[in-house]
Every structure is written in C-alpha cells, then in structure tokens.
Amino acid sequence: MTHINVLDPGASPLDYYGFELRRHREAAGLTQRQLGDIVNYTGSLVGQIETARKLPTPEFSERVDAALGTGGLLSRLVALVMRSQLPAWFQQVAELEVRATEICAFQATMVHGLVQAPEYARAVLGALDDADLDDRTAVRLARQGIFDKGEPPVFWVVLSEAALRQEIGGPDIMRAQLDHLLAFENNPRINVQVLPFSVGAHAGLTGSFTLFRFESDPTIVYTEGYGSAHPTANPDTVKVCSLRYDHLRATALSLRDSAELIRRVTEERYGEQLA
Known part of the structure; x- marks a missing residue:
C-alpha cells in the first residue's frame, strides 16, 4: 500500500x-x-500538490473547482497560498496591496511588479x-490578481525612462514587457506614466517608493x-512622500505621451513598431 502523507491543515496555507x-x-x-486526466494534469502533480510539495496555480485551481464542484474554494485559497510563499519580509506589503483602494508607485530602475510580464518577472527574480x-515567478505574478477583484484598486505607476531602457532578460523579453505596459493604455484603473530623462532633477531622486491608500x-x-520592507504611517513621512508623488506625476509625461514614448523606445531599440 502506498504511504499517504498526513497533512496538518493548520500548518500553513499550502498544507490547508x-x-x-x-x-x-x-x-x-x-x-x-x-x-x-479530467483536468489535463498528471496524477503525479495532483499528488505533489496534495502533499504540499508543489505550489498550485490559479489555472489548476479553477479546473479542479469545476471538476469537483467545490464552488470556487480552491480558487479562493490559491491567492492565500501564493501570498504565504512570498519572502517573509514582503508578506505585509502584499497584504497592503490586497487591502488598498489606491496604490501610487514610483519606480526608478525597473518595471513595478504589479505590471511585470511573466518572462520579465522571471528574469528579474x-x-x-x-x-x-x-x-x-508564479508567486510574484499572483500578486496581480488584485486587479481581478470585484472592486480592484486604482493603480498609478510613474516609471523612470531608465526602466524602459534597462534591457532585462534580452530584447525579446523587453519587447514583450513594453507591449504588456501598452496593454493597459485604455484601462482607467491601471495607469502608467513615464518620467523622461529630459526632466533632469526630480522629486524621486532619493529612490523608489509606494503610497497605499x-x-x-x-x-x-x-x-x-x-x-527588508519599510512601511510606515508616520504622518510627516506620508505628507512628504505624497507631495513628492504629486510632483512626480505632474512632471511625468501624460498617459498618452507615455504610451508614445514606450512605442518609440520599442521601435528604436528593437526595430519593431507596436500597434
């Protein structure tokens, strides 16, 4: 008889x-x-997930929910599982992302995790x-599930032009990442602005930061x-960073001009004009 591992459902979200x-x-x-066979995965993978040796994916969870008639139980649990697999120091931040009604981020060197394309995220990690x-990579991408909620947060991100030009993962991966950013062009809840090199000194020179409202x-x-993560609700810090963000957003290109710069960078660096 095959030995069946006995899981303690209270040990972790993955065990549960x-x-x-x-x-x-x-x-x-x-x-x-x-x-x-029913959900088009191997029985071995099912066994590994049942014994907490392999992470489930949202797609796996959706298929199993449908096959077993669980009413979406596993699809709800998988988000908790993914957050539990984040580095301990970042888990509090992921909880903030889930609870926030508005997220305002400035990224000085690379594309923000909430709008990273899969292969770009893999290259970064x-x-x-x-x-x-x-x-x-799956755990990082699962954070983007906040945009699938019934009432998703409004997300504003100001990216330094450096984030567009720093070639992470090679030209194909960067082209896909820039295309991914353009996919949000008509989404009023996910707003991408670019801070061009031409602005010179700006309010974000001290580094990247995020405001959770x-x-x-x-x-x-x-x-x-x-x-390490450094969240704070100190009123003075919040006041200063809110002012910095207002200046960054005002100094950055408009949403439309930002999209045009992304297209131009893609054409210049990769010889392909995006539609």
Whole structure:
C-alpha cells in the first residue's frame, strides 16, 4: 500500500490547500490519476500538490473547482497560498496591496511588479538566484490578481525612462514587457506614466517608493531595502512622500505621451513598431 502523507491543515496555507484538495477528490471517488486526466494534469502533480510539495496555480485551481464542484474554494485559497510563499519580509506589503483602494508607485530602475510580464518577472527574480524560479515567478505574478477583484484598486505607476531602457532578460523579453505596459493604455484603473530623462532633477531622486491608500485607514508609505520592507504611517513621512508623488506625476509625461514614448523606445531599440 502506498504511504499517504498526513497533512496538518493548520500548518500553513499550502498544507490547508492540499488537505482540502485531497478531501474533495476522495469525496468524489477519484484517484489522483483520474482527477489529473479530467483536468489535463498528471496524477503525479495532483499528488505533489496534495502533499504540499508543489505550489498550485490559479489555472489548476479553477479546473479542479469545476471538476469537483467545490464552488470556487480552491480558487479562493490559491491567492492565500501564493501570498504565504512570498519572502517573509514582503508578506505585509502584499497584504497592503490586497487591502488598498489606491496604490501610487514610483519606480526608478525597473518595471513595478504589479505590471511585470511573466518572462520579465522571471528574469528579474533569476538575476542572482535561479532556485525554484518557476514557483517564485508564479508567486510574484499572483500578486496581480488584485486587479481581478470585484472592486480592484486604482493603480498609478510613474516609471523612470531608465526602466524602459534597462534591457532585462534580452530584447525579446523587453519587447514583450513594453507591449504588456501598452496593454493597459485604455484601462482607467491601471495607469502608467513615464518620467523622461529630459526632466533632469526630480522629486524621486532619493529612490523608489509606494503610497497605499485605504477606505478608512491611514495612508502608508513603503520603501524597500535589500531583503527588508519599510512601511510606515508616520504622518510627516506620508505628507512628504505624497507631495513628492504629486510632483512626480505632474512632471511625468501624460498617459498618452507615455504610451508614445514606450512605442518609440520599442521601435528604436528593437526595430519593431507596436500597434
């Protein structure tokens, strides 16, 4: 008889997900292989997810929910699982992203994680460490699920022109990333502005930062160091950073002109004009 790992559903969100997946599969009278055949995954992968050795994906969760009639249980759990897999120092920030009604970010060197394309995110995360890269990339991209909520936050991001020109992952990956940014051009909740080199000195020279605004809670300013997060609700810090952000947004190109610059950079660097 095959040994069946006994999971403690209270040990972690990943263990709880595996416990619920196994419980509902067995209630349906299906083996791991049979369920895998139904949802077009291997029985081995089903087993690895049930024993908390492999991360589930949103797509896997949706297919299993449909196959087992779980009412979307696993699709709801997978977001919690993904957040739990973020570095411990960043988990609080991910919670802020989920709760915020408005997120205002300035990025000085690279594209913000909430608007990163899959291969770009993979290249960023793999710059110094390629361990578990597939899972780490999936976890980062799962943060973008906040835009699929019934009431998603309004997201403003001001990107330094350097973020467009710093070639991360090679020309094909950068072309895909710039195309990804342009895909938000007509989305009123995801707004991308570019701060061009031509502005010279500006209010963001001290580095990247993010403002999280909420329905009733105080605004929080977030800055980041190497392996550390620095959120604060200090009123003086919030006041100064809010003023800096207002100046950055006013100094940056308009949404339309930002999109045109993204197209121009793509054409100049990669010889391909985006539609």
